[in-house]
Amino acid sequence: MAKFANPFKSEEQAEIVEGRFEVEEVYKGTPPASGIVRDFVLLPGNCSLGLFPGWDYVFVPDKQGFVLLPSQSIAFFDPDAPDPKKAIDLYRAMAGHMGIQ
Numbered sequence: 001m002a003k004f005a006n007p008f009k010s011e012e013q014a015e016i017v018e019g020r021f022e023v024e025e026v027y028k029g030t031p032p033a034s035g036i037v038r039d040f041v042l043l044p045g046n047c048s049l050g051l052f053p054g055w056d057y058v059f060v061p062d063k064q065g066f067v068l069l070p071s072q073s074i075a076f077f078d079p080d081a082p083d084p085k086k087a088i089d090l091y092r093a094m095a096g097h098m099g100i101q
Contacts, residue, residue, distance in 0.1 A: 004038065007066050015041050019051040021059065027095040031059075037067045049073050056084075058091060 006014040016038050023031050037059055040048040047068045049057075056079040060071045067073040076084040 017051050027091045032065050038065045
């Protein structure tokens with residue numbers, strides 16, 4: 001955990017979780033060069049995505065690397081399950097449609 005400027009109230013400090021990631025696919029944009037994303041500590045109602053070791057994610061980081069739920073980032077415990085697979089296929093289709101792949 002670390003202290004960082006709260007992305008919703010920049011005058012406040014918030015405890016955050018920083019996670020390192022490995023890029024498997026890029027659908028759009030450029031992943032943060034630092035290889036780090038940020039999230040709030042997972043608590044009810046705080047818009048935290050929840051960063052868990054071993055889970056798969058589609059990150060949509062903001063300028064500070066935050067991947068909160070409002071960013072449209074999503075987490076998958078089992079990316080091969082029907083619903084996550086549908087979401088990932090949709091991202092791939094949108095990226096292909098936009099000529100990104």
